[in-house]
Amino acid sequence: MKKVLLVLLALAGLGGGYGYYMWNKAPESMATRKSDMGITSEQLYGAFQKDETAANAEYVGKIIIISGKVKESRMVEGVAKVTLEAGADAAVINCELDNNTVHPRTQFNAGETIKIKGECAGADLDGTVMLSHCAEEK
Template identity: 30%
Template sequence: MKKILLIVLSVAVIGIVAAVLLYNKPHRDTASAESDFAVAAPVLLQEFTTDEAAANQKYLDKVVAVRGKVKTMVPDEEGNINLTLDANNAMSGVICTIPKTDAESAANVKAGDEVTVKGVCTGVLMDVVLIRCVVTKKG
């Protein structure tokens, strides 16, 4: 009986340690990560609009470099920047959330500029959403 209890406790401790390590695992550094895909904003939105399941299969949790014209740049209450790329659609675009730690990459960017933004794709709501973004190229 003591052996079984000891084995169960050992397995539980190993499971807890593994869970804590995975939970605290740092995010991949988007700025230095190689892009899995490079695509224009209208093409990316069109792929999600045409076949969301296939687009999710292709882009979800991947680093994507998206080219496009800046539609809006809005800071949020936490100091992050929500940059929206025009995707030739009045209702939708590509929303790129730039964390405050990388806000410097968007320092000289304004509405109307052509940029390339690299981030991790999390799918589509009305807009395609990229998180942990950095502006990698202006012009």
């Protein structure tokens, strides 16, 4: 009887510990998340320009690998951000790098073409499309 009680207590302890671990676990790194699709910056921006409601339904919440040319790369209060060109002058995709990922680099050269994996968050007031929790994809 004593052994059964000890086993039950041990199981309860393990269960509690697992629950505590799961509750406090940090969000998963973008580097290990599986992508849903690949698309160019022009295609993604164009989809939101054409029909924001339809694009929201198709892309928001999806993990997308986007390829595009870097317009600028900057650090804002410790958060790395990369802006990709998306066709016309003001057309851009803003990517915010994931804070749960170890990034080989956070600065990118203007003009270089890169691939970035991130979660599509939707479009801004001026049509700029935003990818969150991003990581560079090699």
